[in-house]
Amino acid sequence: MAYNKLHKKDFTIAVKTGTESNKAKFAKECVKGEMYFATDSKKVYVANSDAGTLDASLTELSSAGQFDPSYELSQLGYSGGLFTSTNYTISTQPIMHFDAAILDGSDQANNPLNGVAVSTWGDRSGQGVNYDATQATGSAQPTFNVSGDDKYVSFDGGDFLDFTDYALPTAFNMVIVGNTNADANNFLPIGMNADSQYVILELGGTTYGISGNVVDNTYGPNYNSIQNFWATRDGSNNFNIYVQGGNSILSRSTATARTVSRLGKANNNFYHTGDIYELIIWNTDLSTADKNTINSYLANKYSSLPTLTAFA
Amino acid sequence: MKYSVHSTEEEAQAEIDRIEAYLGIPAVGTIQYADPEEVEGQWRFRVKESGPWKCDHVATNVVEE
Numbered sequence: 001m002a003y004n005k006l007h008k009k010d011f012t013i014a015v016k017t018g019t020e021s022n023k024a025k026f027a028k029e030c031v032k033g034e035m036y037f038a039t040d041s042k043k044v045y046v047a048n049s050d051a052g053t054l055d056a057s058l059t060e061l062s063s064a065g066q067f068d069p070s071y072e073l074s075q076l077g078y079s080g081g082l083f084t085s086t087n088y089t090i091s092t093q094p095i096m097h098f099d100a101a102i103l104d105g106s107d108q109a110n111n112p113l114n115g116v117a118v119s120t121w122g123d124r125s126g127q128g129v130n131y132d133a134t135q136a137t138g139s140a141q142p143t144f145n146v147s148g149d150d151k152y153v154s155f156d157g158g159d160f161l162d163f164t165d166y167a168l169p170t171a172f173n174m175v176i177v178g179n180t181n182a183d184a185n186n187f188l189p190i191g192m193n194a195d196s197q198y199v200i201l202e203l204g205g206t207t208y209g210i211s212g213n214v215v216d217n218t219y220g221p222n223y224n225s226i227q228n229f230w231a232t233r234d235g236s237n238n239f240n241i242y243v244q245g246g247n248s249i250l251s252r253s254t255a256t257a258r259t260v261s262r263l264g265k266a267n268n269n270f271y272h273t274g275d276i277y278e279l280i281i282w283n284t285d286l287s288t289a290d291k292n293t294i295n296s297y298l299a300n301k302y303s304s305l306p307t308l309t310a311f312a
Numbered sequence: 313m314k315y316s317v318h319s320t321e322e323e324a325q326a327e328i329d330r331i332e333a334y335l336g337i338p339a340v341g342t343i344q345y346a347d348p349e350e351v352e353g354q355w356r357f358r359v360k361e362s363g364p365w366k367c368d369h370v371a372t373n374v375v376e377e
Contacts, residue, residue: 119341136341137346138345138365139346139358139359157313
């Protein structure tokens with residue numbers, strides 16, 4: 001049928017309405033292609049087959065799908081990544097990007113159900129080198145969780161995910177959204193490939209960086225709610241840890257090399273005890289504009305984040 | 313954190329085998345429950361206290377540390 005010869009009568013679409021609880025009844029009597037709108041959940045379903053001796057299978061047409069324009073606009077965009085032009089587009093593709101909202105690194109529609117053990121957290125950076133983080137041993141797998149609009153991976157103090165080692169260059173940036181599940185527990189979202197080496201660690205109220213530490217009654221012991229951290233080093237070896245945007249709590253000059261190796265555990269027996277929502281690493285010191293764009297993206301995405309101070 | 317503690321590596325591995333059968337491991341994305349580790353002359357492995365791999369309620373010789 002030629003497009004220009006279509007008439008209004010050709011576009012008849014059967015849409016039935018009801019509640020989620022009555023959807024099963026629809027599956028017993030529908031014909032292939034019919035649609036069902038659940039007025040309580042605002043979800044739309046399409047019948048994949050005729051109802052016969054078996055109920056028809058239904059597919060949800062998600063209003064918040066991977067390629068829904070409004071969803072895409074709210075994502076962090078960069079060349080080479082899953083999203084390239086959004087309300088939060090930056091100029092530099094990260095080396096690795098772990099986003100619990102897109103757990104397999106490719107499509108949020110593949111996210112597991114709340115409470116499922118995580119054997120793979122996919123890297124969504126789109127880089128040629130794949131830094132998917134994996135754990136094949138059940139007792140060491142963290143858990144995927146959903147709370148409202150937020151998705152996060154929970155580490156219970158004995159969990160971790162391994163990825164291919166990556167040697168941080170002199171200039172790098174790392175941004176983390178996460179928390180501990182109690183003030184007394186360790187904040188160790190990313191581990192190195194050698195003992196006693198860290199980029200950011202909070203232990204007993206003291207925050208440690210690549211070099212140096214800070215005992216800070218404002219930040220150090222209070223990571224038990226969702227937090228924003230940056231660990232940065234520029235090309236002149238100026239290393240900083242920032243909390244809630246551009247608030248530097250640790251500043252050192254250090255050229256010490258570090259190689260990141262896993263999520264949730266140091267090379268020795270220090271584990272993260274809490275949640276990780278998102279973790280991104282770049283092999284450069286981003287522009288101030290890009291850092292602030294990333295914080296705007298995170299603040300929009302995680303409504304419970306404290307107010308983030310702009311980088312200046 | 314809880315551990316199942318045993319006198320020998322073989323006993324610890326046998327308990328891991330029993331727990332894997334209980335939990336349905338191997339499964340997609342999961343090839344084993346745990347490896348036994350030697351600590352101060354005993355063999356132990358960690359048992360999960362929550363989540364889909366929780367087994368502290370069925371494991372033997374559970375010790376909390």
